[in-house]
Amino acid sequence: MTRTVTLGFIPLIDAAVPIAAAEIGFAAREGLDLRLVKEVSWANIRDRLAFRQFDVAHMLAPMTVASQLGIGSNPYPVVTPVALGRGGNAITLSTALFAAMEASGEDVSAGDAASHARALKRVVDARRADGRPPLVFAVVYPFSAHNYEFRFFMGSAGIDPDRDVRMTVVPPPLMADALMAGAVDGFCVNAPWNMLAVERGAGRIVAVKADIWPASPEKVLGMRPDLLDEDRDTACRLVVAMHAAARWCDDPANRSDLAAILARPDRMDVPGDVVRRLLDGEVTVDPAGTVRRIPDYLRFAEGAATFPWISQALWIYAQMLRWGQVAPSQEAQAAAARAFRPDVWREALAGSGVPIPAQDRRVEGALAAPAEIPTLSGGPLVLPPDRFGDDRPFDPDRIEDYVSGFSVRTSLRERQALAGE
Numbered sequence: 001m002t003r004t005v006t007l008g009f010i011p012l013i014d015a016a017v018p019i020a021a022a023e024i025g026f027a028a029r030e031g032l033d034l035r036l037v038k039e040v041s042w043a044n045i046r047d048r049l050a051f052r053q054f055d056v057a058h059m060l061a062p063m064t065v066a067s068q069l070g071i072g073s074n075p076y077p078v079v080t081p082v083a084l085g086r087g088g089n090a091i092t093l094s095t096a097l098f099a100a101m102e103a104s105g106e107d108v109s110a111g112d113a114a115s116h117a118r119a120l121k122r123v124v125d126a127r128r129a130d131g132r133p134p135l136v137f138a139v140v141y142p143f144s145a146h147n148y149e150f151r152f153f154m155g156s157a158g159i160d161p162d163r164d165v166r167m168t169v170v171p172p173p174l175m176a177d178a179l180m181a182g183a184v185d186g187f188c189v190n191a192p193w194n195m196l197a198v199e200r201g202a203g204r205i206v207a208v209k210a211d212i213w214p215a216s217p218e219k220v221l222g223m224r225p226d227l228l229d230e231d232r233d234t235a236c237r238l239v240v241a242m243h244a245a246a247r248w249c250d251d252p253a254n255r256s257d258l259a260a261i262l263a264r265p266d267r268m269d270v271p272g273d274v275v276r277r278l279l280d281g282e283v284t285v286d287p288a289g290t291v292r293r294i295p296d297y298l299r300f301a302e303g304a305a306t307f308p309w310i311s312q313a314l315w316i317y318a319q320m321l322r323w324g325q326v327a328p329s330q331e332a333q334a335a336a337a338r339a340f341r342p343d344v345w346r347e348a349l350a351g352s353g354v355p356i357p358a359q360d361r362r363v364e365g366a367l368a369a370p371a372e373i374p375t376l377s378g379g380p381l382v383l384p385p386d387r388f389g390d391d392r393p394f395d396p397d398r399i400e401d402y403v404s405g406f407s408v409r410t411s412l413r414e415r416q417a418l419a420g421e
Helices: 013-023 042-050 061-069 095-102 113-129 145-155 172-180 193-199 225-230 232-250 252-263 272-279 310-322 330-337 342-349 399-404 412-418
Strands: 003-009 032-038 056-060 089-094 136-139 166-169 186-190 203-208 219-223 282-284 291-293 371-373 381-383
Touching: 003 013, 003 042, 003 232, 013 032, 013 056, 013 219, 013 232, 013 252, 013 272, 032 232, 042 056, 042 061, 056 061, 061 145, 061 219, 061 310, 061 330, 089 095, 089 145, 089 172, 089 193, 095 113, 095 203, 113 145, 113 203, 136 145, 145 186, 145 310, 172 186, 172 193, 186 193, 193 203, 193 272, 193 282, 203 282, 219 225, 219 232, 225 232, 232 252, 232 342, 252 272, 272 282, 310 330, 310 399
Parallel strands: 003 032, 003 056, 136 166, 136 186
Antiparallel strands: 056 219, 089 186, 089 203, 282 291, 371 381
16 A cells, blocks of 8 residues: 655755755655655744644654753654765855955955854954944855754854844745845855856855864655554655665765756756756856865765664754753753654664664764774674864764853853844
8 A cells, every 4th residue: 555645845955865866756665655845944944844734754864852841942753764865065155244254354365264264253353343244144044954053154264143243044945045135245055056146147156064063964754653653654655765765865876867856947957067067066156267176065864864863963063062052951851862763764674774873972073084983783884084174073972062162152141132022
């Protein structure tokens, strides 16, 4: 018997896995009629999943953690049994702002994220000294890797995102338009909207996810707990379909077909050549056409990219602590860990020949080179390098020490004071 499953998605390249699962037949092979619904904002995804208009959704990984913590507007519990890949995020600043950074006295000729952050700090300080309004930067959602990565980038240079600039939320498909209209001075969003802003002459990419943390949790399959509890078989079949689709998406031989599917009006409605170049890791970073080649810019299955590591859910929780979105407690930490369900992933893929990680958590950001990790079955598993931009690993058993090691951070009490609560 075929089970109909409605899945909401945002038009981004990292929706490739559920789109391929539906289009190429991986879902049908598992007895699933996967019906895709395109949405414009993460708030809509959140609400339609809560109101049972969607069974599952292409979702920001931190949204699931926030839901388990009961924070944010209209919180409701969501879990993820499978991740949908990694990569694709980039920080893009307006060409006018980048010109000011070039004139700041900081050498940005190397084009690296660290020098860009330092130059941005000079501009932020100069604006304050001149009495000008703070810069306005956009992210896609308060609980998103985009928010934490942009803040990580700024904090590395001593910029306080809560006091030195103004942060706002813009839906992904509207980011380039917001930059072109002058409504924001920069943003962090997933592909293809960064490169489209660049190719329209409006922006300059100054950092990508790989500069901050290559393994940063990105999109996941968000699932209502009632579906998992009442129909675990369907949940497992979804995991199998998503993993198979992720492997198909990773195959270079399929990139032309994948780009053509993603570019369609009912999917992303963007030029196919832009999608193909991004899948190949060829990122145009400035309006002059400078290309930065990033081999792992987007990866969907390789290196256990679909496995929902509990240590990554806890890294998200650590970022929420760092920026005052939640108060520290053992109860909150346990709730954050419940957002990711590696037990379901293992159950679904047991006996498939897929390497099954033996652990749910690990020290994140500690690999300077590829490393093999223990598996329960399925043969060897090699994880790619995953060092953080600041070279500080994250030990999930020492979360408060990790958070206290950041010189720029905001407590919950400080955030409430800044908001006038």
